[in-house]
Amino acid sequence: MARQPSRTPFVILGLLTVEPMSGYDVKAAIDRSISQFWSESYGQLYPALKKLHEQGYVTRSEGGSGNRVRHVYAITDAGRRALHQWLTEPVSPRLVRNEMLLKLFFGRHLEREVLLRHLRRELATAEGEARGIGAVVGMLQTTQSEAPDLQYWLLTLDLGRRTAQARAEWARATLDRLSELDPLDC
């Protein structure tokens, strides 16, 4: 994905608007709250934090208990401005790659049974995702009812839920349709 600017710094800045955090915390927050549509690895996070600090977009303070090393980062005004600037820019279109669809596209070369297996797995994944999102929504509404960001978090989860449902319905319909198709050529 060269030439396309990394969005890692902006994810970090966004999460730091909620509260100051360590790199470890940022990773945990991503995995907990936006894993439906985003992920980052330590290999990205720590260098990005270092750079954000050099640029003055975050401050860094020692927060370890005892000898333990712990760097707590907080967003600065300059950081808020950079985040705001990025949020304002139109979403840049990126390549979409769906390996499931790719395999189905060449499905003529697959045994019926294998194809059905792929689809059943897809159905189960989509249903599980929809259920998982529902659970998160319930959890947020009770534990985060005061959070000023709550409405926005719920909006993003709503798209995740709808997409998962659409995928599940498609998988169900496709499983039905496949039973009517001609025998395959391999």
Add this chain to the structure above:
Amino acid sequence: MARQPSRTPFVILGLLTVEPMSGYDVKAAIDRSISQFWSESYGQLYPALKKLHEQGYVTRSEGGSGNRVRHVYAITDAGRRALHQWLTEPVSPRLVRNEMLLKLFFGRHLEREVLLRHLRRELATAEGEARGIGAVVGMLQTTQSEAPDLQYWLLTLDLGRRTAQARAEWARATLDRLSELDPLDC
């Protein structure tokens, strides 16, 4: 995306099962038929074709008219076996990254008007995509009615259509919901 094996060779092999093609043709076929869920650049395609040839998965013949250079690749039996093997393997889960959702997640820091602009753009994109897919379906049904792959192609397009519709409905519902939200903090 290191450590995750490239799927480029398999896209090529899959398309070559339809008919022998040049690298340029492969790129055109991808852009024409599976751009909804896949893309490749020349920087990937040409080296991949070279390697597939070395591995004996494709044959290469000169097909230029006159002095013009043109390499036509055809899939071999070994290539078919490799493709089949890959198609059989479970779809490997990969990270999903949705920048639109990321921006909405941090939407509290955006002016209402900018947020609405993002959403209207998303709505227009999703609606256009759904319409575009509908057009492709119609086109395929008339021009490719004999193609043995047709049913599979239609199945993949169906998921694209459903997903685009779900996104459009979400964007509409979100635009409605946003009018009811508290004033923003920036």
Add this chain to the structure above:
DNA sequence: TTTGGCATGTAATCCGTTACATGATTAG
């Protein structure tokens, strides 16, 4: 004749993951 499409290919560069290295603290 010049523009656009056909056609092939490489180099530079960055993104991102995985694996590795290291160590403190806490709960069972």
Add this chain to the structure above:
DNA sequence: CTAATCATGTAACGGATTACATGCCAAA
């Protein structure tokens, strides 16, 4: 005591895009 969690960071490596370099052919 020991396993899990907290915590930070780097190195190696592969994937992917973009930009560049080059040239033929056909149509306007």
